[in-house]
Amino acid sequence: MSAAKPLLELRAVRKTYGSGEAAMHALRGVSLQIEQGDFVAVMGPSGSGKSTCMNILGCMDQPTAGQYLFEDVDVGALTRDQRTLLRRHYLGFIFQGFNLLNRTSALENVELPLIYRGVGAGERRAAAKRALETVGLTGWEHHMPNELSGGQQQRVAIARAIVTQPLLLLADEPTGNLDSQRSREVMDLLTEFNRKDGITVVMVTHEADMAAYAKRIVHFRDGLIETDRATGNGS
Amino acid sequence: MIGVALKLAFRELQRNLMRSILTMLGIIIGVAAVIVLVTLGSGATQQVTQQIASLGSNLLMITGGKRMGPGQSASAPAFQLADAEAIIREVPEIQGVAPQASASSTAIVADQNWGSTVTGSTADFFTVNNRQIAEGRVFTASEARAGAAVCVIGETVREKLFGRQSPLEARIRLQKLSCEVIGLLAAKGQSSMGTDQDDLVVVPLRTFQRRIAGNNDVGMIQVSAGDGADTETVRLALQRLLRARRHISAGEDDNFNVMDMKEIANMLSGTTRMMTGLLSAVAAVSLLVGGIGIMNIMLVSVTERTREIGIRLAIGALEREIMLQFLVEAVVLSSTGGLIGIVLALAASKLLAALLSVPWILHLPVMAEAFAFSAAVGIIFGYVPARKAARMDPIEALRHE
Ligand SMILES: Nc1ncnc2c1ncn2[C@@H]1O[C@H](COP(=O)(O)OP(=O)(O)OP(=O)(O)O)[C@@H](O)[C@H]1O
């Protein structure tokens, strides 16, 4: 597991919001390595810096201090457009609130990342259909998000995240708005993508049940990593 | 990319149809106004030019009064018949001279009456003004000299007083004068100023002076210069003669005007040009207001769709791609407005041209310009909202509700 170089590496990353008296230290020096093919669950109390860390891993935010290396590329040195291109080509996102485009069909939502990749219409449509099929939504292609249940919406969001076959899938509380049955379905999908397609998954969760699907659990507290242990799933 | 952006823009326009139409209204009105005005303006100008050409460019008009400025004049002594006779005698290269005096009067035949204009003039009136006789004849020199009770009427007067019957030999009463109709003028239609050129009764000048006006004044003298004569030379000769006859000393201004038709034509087309210019300015303001409306609605739209923008940015849309999407949307909005404006203007100008009886001239370059202008309005006023969208922070935008 430690032979290959890591896919991601955080080196003493700090993130401070505001300055002076009002300064809020969300991350106080986080160092973390994640290998290709890993499945990491991030846990910790509210306000401990989990989302802040995910935003940095997702190249949407920059550390105040420290370094973030994505496949040996120093993300901190990239421009806004370069970071966007990194997201476009290598990352997939799943959000707690689904974040689908409303009044836009499930199929078109899944097609969206392919549009920005410049994939032609026919190929785009086919790939989006396949992705919806893998999340078990065949027949729902032309439904609008408001016509779908929460579980179905999250599966559309998952299809959108994996339709590009990303290297890394980032999910911030993907089951936060779902009941336990729907949550397990989502976790089964994530596990499957991790196992079968080798997609690296980093997921924030508050629930130990969900974290148990992962190969590794990282605990945050007050902007620092408190514990980091393997679950025994990854053998 | 631009294809996808166009599709999205039209979808967005459809989704907020009412709002989009209201937003486009400024552009629609602006574009429609410009095109209607240019179309009618050039139609009117063309008509004036043609009419003046048909009158003959060798016509000069002498009216009383000092020229104070455009359209203004101070009172001055009227002309006399003797002035007209002097012109015939003394100014070379002249074809006809028609001294005139007119008044509005009700023309009565049996139980029919019609308010028209009575003009007293000589037989030259008809040649100078290019009026053909449809039936009967014009008055003779002896009838003119004697002040006979005869008249020539226009087509409108005939229609109102006689219906379909021939008016010849009937008697018309004009105030205290009862006169016999000896001629009917061929119809000429509306003038460029919108007046009916067939609504007139012409009597000998002397008859008019004695029996209707009760004085010997002549209000206006029309002079037609001979073919090939230089109207400017004739104009100067007329001016010199009248100054002498009216005893105007060297330093003093004229108390009369000699205008040739060219000058009148220039004046008229100058007026239409000025009107077109003024109203175009109004149209430009309307386009500006329309542009501000578009900017406003685009800013609202960007705020409403913050979350959508956040999703797009997170998924991998570059700043310039978001920018393009919103710019295309603004341009689609404004140029659709432009197109609607053009279509409306075509319909409206066609209708108005028919109503005002001016020719309808299709101006393709103006339409192309108006369309380009409306699209440009979209780019200019869509820029700020589009930039606002493109510069959003994806994290903040995703958190927005
Ligand atoms: N944009 C911001 N401006 C100021 N402070 C912020 C901002 N984002 C986060 N914080 C602060 O940073 C700290 C860490 O926030 P973060 O969202 O990472 O917590 P979290 O672990 O994800 O919590 P939760 O489990 O509630 O989602 C919090 O105290 C939060 O108030």
Ligand SMILES: [Mg+2]
């Ligand atoms: Mg969080």
